[in-house]
Amino acid sequence: MDEGERMNEMKIIIPKSTGSMLINKTGSWRSSRPVIDERKCTGCLICWKFCPDACIEPGEKPKINLDYCKGCGICAEECPFDAIEMVREEK
Amino acid sequence: MTIPSEELMCSGHKACQGCAGTLAMRYALKALGPKTVVTIPACCWTVLEGEYPYTSLKVPLFHTAFETAASAGAGISAAFKAKGRGDITVMAWAGDGGTFDIGIQALSGAAERGDNLIYVCYDNEAYMNTGIQRSSATPYGAWTTTTPADNYKSRPKKNIIDIMVAHEIPYVATASVAYPEDFIRKMRKAKGKTGTKFIHVISPCPPGWRFPSNMTVKIARLAVQSRAFPLYEVEDGIYRITVNPKKVIPVREYLMAQGRFRHLSDEEIELIQKQVDERWQKLLKKVEESRE
Amino acid sequence: MRMVLTGNHTAAYAAKLARVEVVAAYPITPQTQIVEKLSEIIARGELKAEFIKVESEHSAMAACIGASAAGARAFTATSSQGLALMHELLHWAAGARLPIVMANVNRAMAPPWNIWCDHNDSISQRDTGWMQIYCESNQEVMDSIIQAFRVAESVRLPVMVNLDGFYLSHTAEPVEFPDQDEVDKFLPEYDPEDKLDPENPFSYGAMAVPENYARMRYNLHLAMQRAKRLIKETGAEYGRRFGRYYDIVDPYRCDDAEVLLISTSTIASTAKDVIDAMRDEGEKVGLLRIRWFRPFPLEEIRKVAGKVRKICVIDRNLSFGFEGAISSEVKAVLYSIEPRPQVYSFLMGIGGMDVPPEEIERAIRRTIDGGAEEFNWDLKGLGF
Numbered sequence: 001m002d003e004g005e006r007m008n009e010m011k012i013i014i015p016k017s018t019g020s021m022l023i024n025k026t027g028s029w030r031s032s033r034p035v036i037d038e039r040k041c042t043g044c045l046i047c048w049k050f051c052p053d054a055c056i057e058p059g060e061k062p063k064i065n066l067d068y069c070k071g072c073g074i075c076a077e078e079c080p081f082d083a084i085e086m087v088r089e090e091k
Numbered sequence: 092m093t094i095p096s097e098e099l100m101c102s103g104h105k106a107c108q109g110c111a112g113t114l115a116m117r118y119a120l121k122a123l124g125p126k127t128v129v130t131i132p133a134c135c136w137t138v139l140e141g142e143y144p145y146t147s148l149k150v151p152l153f154h155t156a157f158e159t160a161a162s163a164g165a166g167i168s169a170a171f172k173a174k175g176r177g178d179i180t181v182m183a184w185a186g187d188g189g190t191f192d193i194g195i196q197a198l199s200g201a202a203e204r205g206d207n208l209i210y211v212c213y214d215n216e217a218y219m220n221t222g223i224q225r226s227s228a229t230p231y232g233a234w235t236t237t238t239p240a241d242n243y244k245s246r247p248k249k250n251i252i253d254i255m256v257a258h259e260i261p262y263v264a265t266a267s268v269a270y271p272e273d274f275i276r277k278m279r280k281a282k283g284k285t286g287t288k289f290i291h292v293i294s295p296c297p298p299g300w301r302f303p304s305n306m307t308v309k310i311a312r313l314a315v316q317s318r319a320f321p322l323y324e325v326e327d328g329i330y331r332i333t334v335n336p337k338k339v340i341p342v343r344e345y346l347m348a349q350g351r352f353r354h355l356s357d358e359e360i361e362l363i364q365k366q367v368d369e370r371w372q373k374l375l376k377k378v379e380e381s382r383e
Numbered sequence: 384m385r386m387v388l389t390g391n392h393t394a395a396y397a398a399k400l401a402r403v404e405v406v407a408a409y410p411i412t413p414q415t416q417i418v419e420k421l422s423e424i425i426a427r428g429e430l431k432a433e434f435i436k437v438e439s440e441h442s443a444m445a446a447c448i449g450a451s452a453a454g455a456r457a458f459t460a461t462s463s464q465g466l467a468l469m470h471e472l473l474h475w476a477a478g479a480r481l482p483i484v485m486a487n488v489n490r491a492m493a494p495p496w497n498i499w500c501d502h503n504d505s506i507s508q509r510d511t512g513w514m515q516i517y518c519e520s521n522q523e524v525m526d527s528i529i530q531a532f533r534v535a536e537s538v539r540l541p542v543m544v545n546l547d548g549f550y551l552s553h554t555a556e557p558v559e560f561p562d563q564d565e566v567d568k569f570l571p572e573y574d575p576e577d578k579l580d581p582e583n584p585f586s587y588g589a590m591a592v593p594e595n596y597a598r599m600r601y602n603l604h605l606a607m608q609r610a611k612r613l614i615k616e617t618g619a620e621y622g623r624r625f626g627r628y629y630d631i632v633d634p635y636r637c638d639d640a641e642v643l644l645i646s647t648s649t650i651a652s653t654a655k656d657v658i659d660a661m662r663d664e665g666e667k668v669g670l671l672r673i674r675w676f677r678p679f680p681l682e683e684i685r686k687v688a689g690k691v692r693k694i695c696v697i698d699r700n701l702s703f704g705f706e707g708a709i710s711s712e713v714k715a716v717l718y719s720i721e722p723r724p725q726v727y728s729f730l731m732g733i734g735g736m737d738v739p740p741e742e743i744e745r746a747i748r749r750t751i752d753g754g755a756e757e758f759n760w761d762l763k764g765l766g767f
């Protein structure tokens with residue numbers, strides 16, 4: 001393909017992003033992870049409400065997505081029932 | 092659930108652990124819904140949202156130059172109006188630098204013209220994206236890299252709410268990420284109005300304010316409970332306090348939870364308490380006067 | 384329809400014919416009548432557009448950028464200090480690949496304050512990625528703005544249409560109005576696929592690593608080059624539709640010229656009379672008027688200039704300590720030509736200084752007679 005043909009074929013590349021940052025598994029950032037004590041958890045979902053990474057799945061009981069959890073600890077701090085404990089990651 | 096369940100911001104973004112700015116965006120988009128276009132000038136969100144070609148928002152996001160959140164937003168809003176798409180909500184989303192300092196001209200211009208957009212300032216009280224330099228939103232007494240040892244911020248925080256109220260726009264409000272229901276209610280109220288709406292969200296920043304990442308929401312709550320950052324709205328000139336702390340906490344507790352105030356002497360803390368009390372009284376007066 | 388119009392009013396009517404949808408502009412002498420006339424046109428309901436009365440030129444360009452990204456045809460106008468204030472955003476508009484069209488009324492940069500014509504304002508923006516046209520008449524302003532939208536929207540790059548301050552902006556000339564229906568066929572509605580739309584969400588302008596940034600810049604660079612062919616095609620189609628043909632350059636009596644004058648704008652239009660007079664005396668002179676300065680028409684310059692021995696370039700702009708931009712660029716483009724024509728650079732008209740035909744003729748004669756230096760700036764009348 002010569003220069004002229006290549007220029008005709010050339011698509012316009014604008015700086016647009018259509019992919020999702022879900023490919024970025026931020027779970028590798030953390031040094032501690034939240035562990036929910038199912039017995040104390042009432043399913044109030046306050047942890048889900050205050051997660052800056054939107055990585056807690058709301059349901060009957062919350063489920064934390066460890067692929068993305070950065071271990072900030074807000075959920076543990078905010079839980080009114082002391083049902084979340086931050087446990088140090090081994091390694 | 093006390094707030095909408097749909098997530099329009101996904102995980103995987105590059106924000107620091109415990110970032111209030113992302114909590115704020117999460118709530119704002121829950122309030123506005125998917126028919127929203129966001130414009131973001133240079134700020135933390137510019138970088139944390141993702142890297143080409145990936146994004147962490149599920150609504151259109153237009154990156155724009157530092158000073159131009161309000162002016163680009165005005166242009167987007169005008170285009171939608173011209174094309175008969177006035178049903179799309181335009182939200183300008185800027186940090187304190189892009190709102191109080193470099194972006195204030197464009198913001199004032201848009202407000203004076205009444206351009207139809209919701210302007211949200213997520214305020215972490217310094218130029219955090221570039222490494223914690225002071226802005227005019229940095230509060231009195233705070234440490235930043237440009238107000239370091241013995242040279243702490245000596246001027247008061249610019250009163251952006253008074254400035255915006257002076258523009259006689261339909262809606263001005265403060266919010267805190269510790270009170271998402273209040274924030275979402277205010278965003279929805281703003282959405283229901285035509286013209287320029289301004290919401291100022293206090294966004295505690297763990298690395299910038301020097302506190303452990305799990306304390307973000309707690310500090311955003313202390314800000315309100317100590318009256319350092321009252322939650323109120325000004326709707327067509329009428330002031331209304333929306334969260335009245337039942338148990339008022341001394342501002343010392345709010346300040347000492349943050350490393351950036353660690354150096355304050357007792358006298359300085361007393362002075363700050365006095366300033367907080369005075370401002371609260373002024374606010375009460377405005378509430379009373381505007382009720383007539 | 385024909386009207387006698389100033390360049391400023393012509394620009395406003397051109398924007399109207401192009402059916403612009405969002406205008407965001409700030410007043411500055413000598414552009415103000417563009418803004419005023421457009422406000423009037425919109426207020427009378429003759430043009431259905433949103434006019435954002437911005438509080439500075441920086442906001443004007445930011446608003447145009449936002450509007451264009453949201454899929455509207457956006458237009459603005461400015462001059463001198465205003466254009467300079469927009470500088471950061473000129474880079475943004477081009478990098479974001481937005482087809483904004485802007486009328487720039489050429490005016491000198493302060494200080495000292497000077498409202499009259501020179502080209503330092505627009506020439507200073509030549510590296511931003513904007514295409515640039517320099518008009519010699521109000522008719523050309525009308526026709527160029529309409530063509531500019533067509534070219535801009537095809538390659539997704541913004542276009543600056545320059546008109547000389549006062550010489551064109553405030554001087555009334557007869558202008559033929561193209562028919563609105565014909566313009567609509569020539570320039571259909573702007574509805575880009577990639578626009579801000581919640582039904583098709585994406586993030587626009589996010590941070591990119593060097594490799595991706597370079598790819599985008601290369602794409603922009605190629606677009607500018609590709610635009611050259613499009614400019615010629617558009618100008619030819621415009622001629623077929625409206626009777627006035629335009630090319631990327633305007634060669635005047637160049638065919639058998641031995642000495643060439645290269646210039647732009649109203650200096651060039653004055654020069655046409657000078658060329659005629661000198662031709663009557665038997666001098667084989669010609670004028671190559673540069674219309675589109677960006678993308679720089681290097682092929683056309685090589686073709687025409689390759690046949691002459693001497694070239695006289697008149698710049699109405701200066702890169703301090705060096706020379707005018709057109710001189711530098713012409714020389715750069717001819718560097719590889721064998722045998723290389725001699726190029727003499729002349730500076731005229733700075734700060735709105737009058738450029739009478741005699742001065743243009745003197746420059747050409749000095750070029751012919753060998754009395755010219757490499758760089759010539761004659762201010763003898765002013766005591767230098």
